[in-house]
Amino acid sequence: MGTVMEPEWINKKDNNSILFEVSINHPCWFCDVTEKNRDGRPVHYLITTNGTASSKFMTWMMTKKFAISISMDGPSKIQDRNRPLANGNGSSKIVERNVHLLVSQHYPFTIRLTYSPKDDVVTIIKYFAKLGVKNIHLEPLFPHGRFYKVAKFGEKSQYNVYPPVKKELLTKFLQAIDTCKKYGIRIYNGHLIHFTRGIGYFCGAASAHSMLATHDGLLSGCLEVVDRNDKNAKTFALGHYVKEKHRFNLDKSKIKTMRARHADLLPKCKNCFARYVCAGGCAVKAVHVFCNFFEKDLSYCGFTRAIVPILIKKIARDSGV
Numbered sequence: 001m002g003t004v005m006e007p008e009w010i011n012k013k014d015n016n017s018i019l020f021e022v023s024i025n026h027p028c029w030f031c032d033v034t035e036k037n038r039d040g041r042p043v044h045y046l047i048t049t050n051g052t053a054s055s056k057f058m059t060w061m062m063t064k065k066f067a068i069s070i071s072m073d074g075p076s077k078i079q080d081r082n083r084p085l086a087n088g089n090g091s092s093k094i095v096e097r098n099v100h101l102l103v104s105q106h107y108p109f110t111i112r113l114t115y116s117p118k119d120d121v122v123t124i125i126k127y128f129a130k131l132g133v134k135n136i137h138l139e140p141l142f143p144h145g146r147f148y149k150v151a152k153f154g155e156k157s158q159y160n161v162y163p164p165v166k167k168e169l170l171t172k173f174l175q176a177i178d179t180c181k182k183y184g185i186r187i188y189n190g191h192l193i194h195f196t197r198g199i200g201y202f203c204g205a206a207s208a209h210s211m212l213a214t215h216d217g218l219l220s221g222c223l224e225v226v227d228r229n230d231k232n233a234k235t236f237a238l239g240h241y242v243k244e245k246h247r248f249n250l251d252k253s254k255i256k257t258m259r260a261r262h263a264d265l266l267p268k269c270k271n272c273f274a275r276y277v278c279a280g281g282c283a284v285k286a287v288h289v290f291c292n293f294f295e296k297d298l299s300y301c302g303f304t305r306a307i308v309p310i311l312i313k314k315i316a317r318d319s320g321v
């Protein structure tokens with residue numbers, strides 16, 4: 001372990017303000033947010049939530065101008081199957097109520113939609129259009145959550161809601177783009193963002209450009225590694241909180257390791273035509289499957305190599321090239 005956490009590690013929105021991003025499904029610690037940091041710079045907040053908070057809390061977030069992303073997968077049949085409450089009951093009614101609240105206040109927000117080949121993505125998007133949703137962040141289901149003990153893709157998976165393989169991913173994704181366009185919904189997706197910008201790293205956290213501070217004081221390099229007991233905590237630990245000093249210690253050697261997971265450096269990716277769209281995909285998913293931080297994310301790889309030529313042809317066609 002080396003130096004304490006420096007201000008430049010804070011995720012800066014621009015030169016004069018700070019973006020504080022929260023991936024949390026439990027809002028109780030949020031009673032006291034600051035609008036300016038100690039230097040007087042504005043602080044902005046972004047929350048990714050399961051959308052089951054009380055109306056009072058949702059209203060409070062609106063007054064604090066939180067950027068809100070709600071994880072929701074579709075009509076009640078799908079939502080309740082994928083995202084039950086801790087007591088086993090469905091979450092759809094509560095989440096719908098909160099979506100109605102945001103829409104009624106004309107408050108901008110995004111739905112984080114995870115899709116499986118089992119479900120009809122067109123029906124799902126129509127449902128969101130009817131609710132008044134204007135922004136959808138679309139990502140496929142991957143077999144790497146707490147529920148999935150073994151990473152298996154496609155229909156051969158033993159799981160009822162199985163993760164899609166290349167062709168299924170592609171078909172649903174293209175259907176989703178067309179349907180969102182039809183209903184005036186803006187669609188976000190990692191591939192589309194990376195395709196338009198070009199990247200060297202798949203994500204900010206696994207390249208140590210941003211960090212997740214967990215409830216038990218771990219500085220994590222992955223949004224999915226959320227406490228010290230996670231089986232991948234050692235791989236993604238960038239430091240930890242030192243209670244006595246009220247400071248974070250950073251592991252500089254780990255930062256160096258994470259910076260090496262770059263599109264131009266990854267052994268299996270450095271010569272790939274799509275490396276600046278994909279950069280090896282999600283590190284934690286590669287670790288789940290291969291136990292190797294420098295491996296590629298298999299399902300992302302197949303999807304990327306298929307979608308990039310399609311997107312290029314689509315742009316050329318639409319531009320009359």
Ligand code: SF4
Nearest residue numbers: 269272275278296301
């Ligand atoms: S498409 Fe595959 S080979 Fe190419 S950069 Fe992505 S993971 Fe690596």
